Amino acid sequence: MQTLNIQSSPSTSTAGGGSDTPHALVIGSGFGGLAAAVRLGARGYRVTVLERRDQPGGRAYVYRQDGFTFDGGPTVITAPFLLEELWELCGKRMADTIDMRPVSPFYRVRFHDGEVFDYQGDAEVMREQIRKFNPDDVEHYERFLRMSEQIFEVGFERLSHVPFGSILDMLKITPAMIRLQSYRTVYNLVARFIEDERLRQVFSFHPLLVGGNPFKTTSIYTLIAFLERKWGVFFPIGGTGTLIRGLVELVEGQGGEVRLETEVEEVLVEQGRAAGVRLKSGERIDADIVVSNADSAYLYKHLLPARYRKRWTDKKLERVRYSMSLFVWYFGTKRKYEDVAHHTILLGPRYKGLLDDIFERKVLAEDFSLYLHRPTATDPALAPAGCDAFYVLSPVPHLDSGTDWEAERERYRAKICAYLSSTIMPGLEDELASSHVLDPLGFERELLSHKGAAFGVEPVLTQSAYFRPHNESEEIEGLYLVGAGTHPGAGVPGVLSSAKVLDKVVPHADALVHRSARSAQ
The missing domain is CATH 3.50.50.60 (FAD/NAD(P)-binding domain)
Structure with missing residues (x-):
């Protein structure tokens, strides 16, 4: 000890x-x-x-x-x-x-066809990014952000720091929750404002960062959009x-x-x-x-x-109901990938279908969406000189899926590596200097998380x-x-x-x- x-x-x-x-x-x-x-x-x-x-x-x-x-x-x-x-x-x-250093863009969102959306705090840059996909959604986004602010004022400022020890506590906030349409899901609320399907994905993926399915998670979580606009995204x-x-x-x-x-x-x-x-x-x-x-x-x-x-x-x-789990691959490279942002979201060919596989059907799909973290974009000292440190995570079902991770682990890692190599990190297979994997079994055994649920x-x-x-x-x-x-x-x-x-x-x-x-x- x-x-x-x-x-x-x-x-x-x-x-x-x-x-x-x-x-x-x-x-x-x-x-x-x-x-x-x-x-x-x-x-x-x-x-x-x-x-x-x-x-x-x-x-x-x-x-x-x-x-x-x-x-x-x-x-x-x-x-x-x-x-x-x-x-x-x-x-x-x-x-x-x-x-603490501000990170910009907050996230670089890359769609399966290679198009990119830089999600950030600058209002005018955000309008330009939205305009590339659907000019009409610029005004729609402003309305969505105002809704996000209203939800933030209740969901974060009034409710996140108070206990809910009694059903009466819940009843007191019910009128406000109904008024703010908390009965809707995150995706459903975003879709009420945003027309373009790719932009709907951009503004609805946040629940995945806290273990939720955008198609099931209460729309209270759309407050994250305003929270990030208000304070920004940082890295120490x-x-x-x-x-x-x-x-x-x-x-x-x-x-x-x-x-x-x-x-x-x-x-x-x-x-x-x-x-x-x-x-x-x-x-x-x-x-x-x-x-x-x-x-x-x-x-x-x-x-x-x-x-x-x-x-x-x-x-x-x-x-x-427990959150999904994660497959996380930590790796270092012998070269730098200067074009890779600090936070990158790589969306796969399916959105709702993939999330249904993960959360509802609990099957390990052949396709995936990924979050790629490159901290050396902000702090190069986290890797040896001339190198980069990364981790990439893929949302996967928790252990109720029955996946044999002892057998699946290396195949899945290699598939993610090949995908990154073919998209934004050319030659990755030959540039690896360090590797470590955390899968749903690790969440259960190392973090004592029931069913290996990550959240x-x-x-x-x-x-x-x-x-x-x-x-x-x-x-x-x-x-x-x-x-x-x-x-x-x-x-x-x-x-x-x-x-x-x-x-x-x-x-x-x-x-x-x-x-x-x-x-x-």
Whole structure:
């Protein structure tokens, strides 16, 4: 077991370690878990973060090999103020340690016929890009963006940072959701404004970045269009791993601890409350509250015994719709591909049909659409001199597809390589310097994601807000959830917002001290 805290600390298991300061345990060190740890530390808790892998980050794990640095997962940073808030809670400025660079275009969208749309924040450039495909859609896009702003004002500014612990909370927002047509899907709402089919794809693909099918995901997610216009898209120099390291430093600066290679086996319950955890090693760690950044289905199926679960039973968890999985190939090249943008979306010959295969039929199709990340377009130091670092991901069905990934892995990787070589990366097969693959089996085994789903619970309307696993567990007191599997959902802004919700549902540490004092009298 490793620890990132340079200060010595007891490995014994008392909640306060001899201190009256309430102890908070955080299971998992993804963006949601570390953000929760910072917020709890700022509210008076002594915080211990438990991470089963050899480095923090969760899906933001960093792979380093052959001189290349590959960010494991999140690479699109939007709404940077949510990160800046965490530094401010510690009396610091994020800009003093993190160099965030704007990315332009936000995305280069390449259609199967080779035509390209550069999606970016400059309003006039966007009009020019739209005009190339359909001049009439310039005005239609402006109307769509105004609708996106209205949805943003409700869906993001009013709802993403508040808990939905009661059905009454859901009923309160129902009129606004009806007015904003949240019953529509993302694609359906986009199609009400945009005529050109290729442009409909451009303005509806965003749910795929958070695990949703544009033809099934609630249209609340069209708020992303305005969110990106408002704040832009960024990338930190050094990769998103620098953000994880920065958050760990904040936790430690508050006196907290991040323990690596420390796997939780069970959340312990006493008198109906979370009382700590038992580790795989057999060690017990007591705590006043427990916050889980684990996959929500994994938490309830494997970490909380069935006798404590009334709502999230195994039967209920099997009825839940889970997001698609991903096939992610990390690779380095011996040459630079200067014409490749930082973020590229390569759309295949089918749109709805492919998404039906992935989400509904759960079959691995022969065609694919891809997201290609070239971080060295912004930070060349992530690769050796004269080289480029990449990852390319293909949305694929989760493990209910029955695909034999042990047998399929190399064939699928080679097919993606050949496609990239024949389109925007000529000669790629002969230029490879490093290679690593993460497939749905990896999501299940390494990230403990139920069914290998890359984003947890699928963001359809009937699994949003109140209908997702709650931030304050419905099962036992003192257990809280953050991350993609709870409200508001996946994506960096979503998981950071889930940690912000804790400010409203977790009592301040002083309140627990007073409660304990009264109980002792």
